[in-house]
Amino acid sequence: MLDIHSHILPGLDDGASGIDESLEMLRSAHRAGVCAIVATPHSGSHRRSLRTPTIASALAQLVQAAAGDPEASAVGLYVGSEIMLDPGVRAALDAGDVPTLGGNTRFALVELPMLEVPHYAEDVLFELAAAGYVPVLAHPERNHELSQRFDIMLQMIRRGTLMQVEAGSIVGGYGSVAQECALEMLDRRMCHFIASDAHRPGAYDSLVPQALEAVTARMGEEVTTALFRDNPAAALAGEKPAFPNPISDDEWRGRDRDPRSIFEWLKGRRR
Numbered sequence: 001m002l003d004i005h006s007h008i009l010p011g012l013d014d015g016a017s018g019i020d021e022s023l024e025m026l027r028s029a030h031r032a033g034v035c036a037i038v039a040t041p042h043s044g045s046h047r048r049s050l051r052t053p054t055i056a057s058a059l060a061q062l063v064q065a066a067a068g069d070p071e072a073s074a075v076g077l078y079v080g081s082e083i084m085l086d087p088g089v090r091a092a093l094d095a096g097d098v099p100t101l102g103g104n105t106r107f108a109l110v111e112l113p114m115l116e117v118p119h120y121a122e123d124v125l126f127e128l129a130a131a132g133y134v135p136v137l138a139h140p141e142r143n144h145e146l147s148q149r150f151d152i153m154l155q156m157i158r159r160g161t162l163m164q165v166e167a168g169s170i171v172g173g174y175g176s177v178a179q180e181c182a183l184e185m186l187d188r189r190m191c192h193f194i195a196s197d198a199h200r201p202g203a204y205d206s207l208v209p210q211a212l213e214a215v216t217a218r219m220g221e222e223v224t225t226a227l228f229r230d231n232p233a234a235a236l237a238g239e240k241p242a243f244p245n246p247i248s249d250d251e252w253r254g255r256d257r258d259p260r261s262i263f264e265w266l267k268g269r270r271r
């Protein structure tokens with residue numbers, strides 16, 4: 001796995017509380033088969049939000065602290081941030097105030113408030129895409145409004161936003177609404193990345209391995225590898241993989257409920 005969403009940096013946000021916990025998260029990640037992590041503390045366009053130099057400096061400290069530990073140092077670390085979406089995000093990205101995934105790509109991990117979709121959200125996502133960024137929306141299944149509005153998610157995807165579903169949601173860690181939404185997103189090809197959003201070592205000890213198993217059983221090896229490893233690796237290299245079209249609301253309503261037969265049906269349509 002290459003994890004594009006993790007609050008592993010010590011003492012910056014509600015993630016790792018200190019360097020010891022960051023190192024424990026790295027060791028847990030290594031044991032879970034994670035080869036690299038993009039450190040994504042909460043940031044935003046507000047002037048008091050975390051800024052790129054602070055994040056980069058914390059990352060350098062963690063790399064240094066991990067150097068003597070064979071397990072912790074086996075996991076690659078990259079700079080990033082989880083940016084609260086608002087109308088100021090484009091300017092903050094353009095100025096380099098908040099880092100994209102890996103720092104040198106156009107992939108920007110953005111998040112929404114937990115309850116509703118703000119009135120400006122779709123416009124700001126489109127503005128980012130039009131400016132050459134690739135917005136990656138963190139855990140849409142955990143946004144209460146979005147989890148019920150696949151039509152809005154489909155519109156976002158059509159206009160250039162990619163979706164990052166959380167490992168914990170897939171295995172029910174955030175309740176049945178988020179889980180059902182996450183699973184439907186998988187079935188409808190609306191999920192482009194799966195990431196941990198780890199705040200503690202437990203995410204790597206239990207949620208990531210459980211999600212890996214669940215997605216493999218549901219979607220098969222090929223899709224699982226794409227979502228956990230190949231798509232994240234492409235993003236970190238600054239390349240946008242070719243994603244299959246999502247299944248529209250009309251197509252979904254007329255489907256056979258078995259997701260495997262949906263893919264067979266889609267394959268047939270493309271021939």
Ligand SMILES: [Fe+2]
Nearest residue numbers: 005007082197
């Ligand atoms: Fe997060």
